[in-house]
Amino acid sequence: MVERTPFLNFFTHVILFVGFVFCIAPFVVVIIAASHNLKDVNDVPMSLLPGNDFWLNIKTAWTTADLGPKLLNSFIMAAGVAAGKVIISALTAFSIVYFRYPGRTFIFWLIFVTLMLPLEVRIVPTYAVVANVLSPYQTILDITGLTWLIEKVSGVQVSLSLGLLNSYTGLILPLIATATGTFLYRQFFLTVPDELTEAARMDGAGPLRFFIDILLPLSRNNMAALGTIMFLWAWNQYLWPLLITTDQSHATAVTELKQLIPNVGGIPEWNIAMAGTLIVMLPPLIVVVAMQRWFVRGLIATEK
Amino acid sequence: MEKRVTFSRWTIGILFAVPQLLLIFTFFYWPAGQAVYWSLTLQQPWGGGNIWVGLDNFRSILSNADYWNSISASLIFAGISTGLAMFIALVLAALTDRQLAGSRLYRVVLIWPYGIAAPALAMAFRFILAPEAGFMAVVNQVWPGFWDPGLDGTDAMASIIVAFSWKYVGYNFIFFLAAFQAIPRSLIEAAAMDGSGVIRRFWDIQFPLITPTIFFLLVINITESFQDSFGIVDIMTSGGPANATNLMVYKIYSDGFKGLDYSGAAAQSIILMLLIVVLTIFQFRFIERRVHYR
Numbered sequence A: 001m002v003e004r005t006p007f008l009n010f011f012t013h014v015i016l017f018v019g020f021v022f023c024i025a026p027f028v029v030v031i032i033a034a035s036h037n038l039k040d041v042n043d044v045p046m047s048l049l050p051g052n053d054f055w056l057n058i059k060t061a062w063t064t065a066d067l068g069p070k071l072l073n074s075f076i077m078a079a080g081v082a083a084g085k086v087i088i089s090a091l092t093a094f095s096i097v098y099f100r101y102p103g104r105t106f107i108f109w110l111i112f113v114t115l116m117l118p119l120e121v122r123i124v125p126t127y128a129v130v131a132n133v134l135s136p137y138q139t140i141l142d143i144t145g146l147t148w149l150i151e152k153v154s155g156v157q158v159s160l161s162l163g164l165l166n167s168y169t170g171l172i173l174p175l176i177a178t179a180t181g182t183f184l185y186r187q188f189f190l191t192v193p194d195e196l197t198e199a200a201r202m203d204g205a206g207p208l209r210f211f212i213d214i215l216l217p218l219s220r221n222n223m224a225a226l227g228t229i230m231f232l233w234a235w236n237q238y239l240w241p242l243l244i245t246t247d248q249s250h251a252t253a254v255t256e257l258k259q260l261i262p263n264v265g266g267i268p269e270w271n272i273a274m275a276g277t278l279i280v281m282l283p284p285l286i287v288v289v290a291m292q293r294w295f296v297r298g299l300i301a302t303e304k
Numbered sequence B: 001m002e003k004r005v006t007f008s009r010w011t012i013g014i015l016f017a018v019p020q021l022l023l024i025f026t027f028f029y030w031p032a033g034q035a036v037y038w039s040l041t042l043q044q045p046w047g048g049g050n051i052w053v054g055l056d057n058f059r060s061i062l063s064n065a066d067y068w069n070s071i072s073a074s075l076i077f078a079g080i081s082t083g084l085a086m087f088i089a090l091v092l093a094a095l096t097d098r099q100l101a102g103s104r105l106y107r108v109v110l111i112w113p114y115g116i117a118a119p120a121l122a123m124a125f126r127f128i129l130a131p132e133a134g135f136m137a138v139v140n141q142v143w144p145g146f147w148d149p150g151l152d153g154t155d156a157m158a159s160i161i162v163a164f165s166w167k168y169v170g171y172n173f174i175f176f177l178a179a180f181q182a183i184p185r186s187l188i189e190a191a192a193m194d195g196s197g198v199i200r201r202f203w204d205i206q207f208p209l210i211t212p213t214i215f216f217l218l219v220i221n222i223t224e225s226f227q228d229s230f231g232i233v234d235i236m237t238s239g240g241p242a243n244a245t246n247l248m249v250y251k252i253y254s255d256g257f258k259g260l261d262y263s264g265a266a267a268q269s270i271i272l273m274l275l276i277v278v279l280t281i282f283q284f285r286f287i288e289r290r291v292h293y294r
Helices: A006-033 A054-064 A067-098 A104-113 A119-131 A135-144 A146-154 A168-176 A180-191 A194-202 A207-218 A220-235 A239-244 A253-260 A270-290 A292-302 B010-040 B056-062 B065-096 B103-109 B118-128 B136-142 B153-181 B185-193 B198-227 B229-236 B248-258 B262-292
Strands: B041-043 B050-052
Touching (some): A006 A270, A006 B153, A054 A270, A067 A180, A067 A220, A067 A270, A067 B010, A119 A239, A119 B010, A119 B198, A119 B248, A135 A146, A168 A239, A180 A220, A180 A292, A207 A220, A207 B010, A220 A270, A239 B229, A270 A292, A270 B118, A292 B153, B010 B050, B010 B056, B010 B262, B041 B262, B065 B103, B065 B248, B118 B153, B118 B229, B185 B198, B198 B229, B198 B248, B198 B262, B229 B248, B248 B262
């Protein structure tokens, strides 16, 4: 620092250390509780020395909540959302930055508004749409009279129906339908020098060529940042998977945690619950630690 | 800002936007419109379509004591947890920005909580704050009956506030630290040469320069407290005891999916949407101030 401030430095160290302790204490408690046997974990006060049953508890939690397939589901959902976001946002941003077409500003605002309303607040109707994802189009056909027209002309009764409950598509698509990534790319595309576009055009590259060979390689940093953030965000989703996976086969690890809440009556099995919690919180934590740089960058950039 | 050089084949341009437009139409605009429609109609119990009831759904919700209870619980939750999470993060970030030995460790570790899923951390805190085992049990042994989130609404509210704040301290910390580090060192050094101390420099230089970040985080924290709280509430308290932690999103979920009252849930969604839109507009008024400092 600029000057010597021994007292303030001491104070700084103390506060930061206290913050540090509060920050990691829950992690430590979870790990220690997960290593105790049933009796020790319910001791008051619980011993802070790890017990010997760590692997046993992990195994019990793993089989009780059937975490193997659930973790796989979580992974598929998170990877799907991250990949979908990275690709679709790039396409859209390219369209609204590099082209002039009528209605471009309108499309921009159409996408921009989606930032305002998170999935949680429009959860009930979104659920109804996913139950039959073609229902909006069916309704449009009905209202415009096209259903009637088609039936008169060809004799075919149009009834579009495609249920996405209990499917990966149903888990993933509604989570992609926001504007978060689009503006990250837009911000970046606007900083790409015009000379690059001119040079590419002079060399005879069309829009598709320019996009794939020049713009995308330049956006690698943005893709990594956006991918990391979206992976974590999707992994940590709870309400949406809880609703649309009525069937166990598509449940995710985070929603399965509920199975591990110790029931009232009897001695609560907190050691198993904490072992399960540890398993579920570990993958995102690994991503945060390994991808820290992209995580921080993505977080700050996507919110702007 | 606009590009000077663009491509002329605009049909291709529109094609690039089509996937996104299809998605937001199907999963955003249609459901949002549907919510408006449902909130103005009432579904008949034995099918036969919806009947138009105008603003009756809103009237019956707004005259329901449970709903006002849910709003006040949400506001208390939003207010206290936002205040806590932002104040703690601000102090930690300001001190980390002094870059004493070890500050790199804090920069890495303090953001870990934000990576954790809300239900997972809720589970951890449910154990830590459990009345019969864990850590509050020790307090209960000294003062029997002091702490029981299962029976006492205030204790339950305190539990979910602690869990939510713990996660969002990490989030706010990242933004505050970035804001502090964006302040030119020369400003601080010039002030130091003029003889101002660390505290004085904080209040007169750093704090005014990060006010845009503070406003921004204020809005984000409040909106997140409406949505990200669902997992915490569901795992820790299930809205209880006696509706003490029945926050707005949780109530929409339980009315809509447990009570199957789509119209009521839709009307609640609309009110929550309006609340969030107002907050967001409020935020955009301050975005200009943010840019102003650049």
